[in-house]
């Protein structure tokens with residue numbers, strides 16, 4: 001009896017040993033396979049078993065990639081660990097191909113959103129799981145919601161500015177703070193409509209969202225969720241409160257407006273549709289990215305007063321012609337839109353676009369094979385400031401590059417202002433292969449149109465009423481830095497909105 005039991009234990013132990021060993025051997029085989037496949041990709045030799053991790057901890061990844069691309073060409077590999085390969089693509093011919101073919105995203109982004117806001121079918125790794133939701137949301141964002149973003153009542157912006165200025169003794173406002181508030185108001189009013197404008201908890205909601213956005217990347221960076229940390233639970237508590245408020249707002253919207261836009265199930269599956277996580281994720285990503293762009297535009301306008309004056313002339317011109325409310329101002333205000341695009345070019349939302357192909361190796365037309373699971377990045381900040389893509393003034397703020405003019409100029413003159421005709425025509429930004437602030441390909445931003453229209457309508461309303469000036473003594477030479485996972489100009493200048501005379 002005893003020897004029978006002994007034999008069974010022995011058999012069990014052998015089986016366990018064999019399964020653990022084959023599992024480890026499988027893992028090892030995968031690592032060797034990855035090394036073999038990665039070998040032809042150019043890149044610096046690995047300094048240790050742990051790869052180039054040490055290099056990355058001492059300087060910014062963008063700076064490292066700049067040096068590596070200069071030395072090794074348009075495709076470069078770096079090892080972040082023995083089994084973690086990063087491949088950076090700077091070659092313009094390959095970028096669009098990669099962004100089209102590499103359909104998945106890194107799991108970390110999805111993790112940050114899931115940890116903060118719960119289940120969402122947007123901002124997740126696998127393209128297969130996100131494809132349907134992307135398509136249906138893109139339709140909604142490009143239809144009725146786009147119109148709402150364009151038609152936000154202009155008086156709202158007056159109230160926002162006046163309240164912000166009166167809260168400060170010297171009347172100057174911090175450009176980053178006001179931009180966050182403006183972006184949040186555009187997006188929330190677009191998504192929730194008039195219900196949001198009358199909602200008494202809008203300020204509390206904004207504070208919670210902004211506080212959470214400061215910590216989201218930090219808590220998601222833990223590979224094991226830090227349940228033992230008190231601050232983590234405080235963070236989770238704020239996330240739960242935000243979720244409750246969102247549910248409350250959605251409920252109110254459902255009651256007050258019969259046709260919701262984002263919170264209706266599109267009938268794709270029979271499972272109960274849960275819009276909360278999705279709406280908070282959109283509010284989170286949209287508010288932060290739009291705020292960064294608004295702050296950037298404000299900084300450009302106070303430092304390029306001539307351009308600000310020209311945009312004002314353009315807006316006056318549009319008023320003279322008479323703008324109908326359902327008209328989208330794409331062809332009416334080319335100079336304003338050129339400023340929006342040029343600001344987005346010089347300061348994209350993040351320094352890198354990231355992708356991966358979870359299941360399959362990626363074969364590119366130049367013969368490069370990127371192994372499945374490798375982290376693929378496009379150093380968008382480098383690409384958008386590269387003189388070989390943008391000419392010798394690539395580092396300069398020059399909105400004219402997005403304009404073509406029948407007479408060779410790009411800004412309206414006195415005569416055009418009085419007649420109401422402009423000779424400037426906005427070029428399609430997609431004509432520029434190296435213009436990627438909203439990404440490109442299968443996982444490109446689906447909010448691009450909404451963001452551009454919302455922001456240009458905002459600036460049309462603001463500049464019509466106010467002149468934006470730099471507060472004397474405020475720092476005007478900010479450097480782009482990563483803040484809450486978004487590239488921003490820090491420190492943000494103090495600005496004053498001076499009311500124009502009637």
Ligand code: HEM
Pocket residue numbers: 099105122123124130134141187282285286287289290293348349350353354437438439440441442443444445446447448450451
């Ligand atoms: C200035 C504002 C914005 C910027 C600069 C921006 C930028 C980006 C970028 C760079 C990506 C990744 C693209 C890629 O990997 O190819 C992205 C993804 C995304 N954006 Fe935006 N975005 C902005 C506003 C918005 C808004 C207002 C919305 C919606 C309300 C939105 C919705 C999305 C969604 C859903 C994705 C994820 C797409 C996916 O993973 O499949 N974005 N955005």
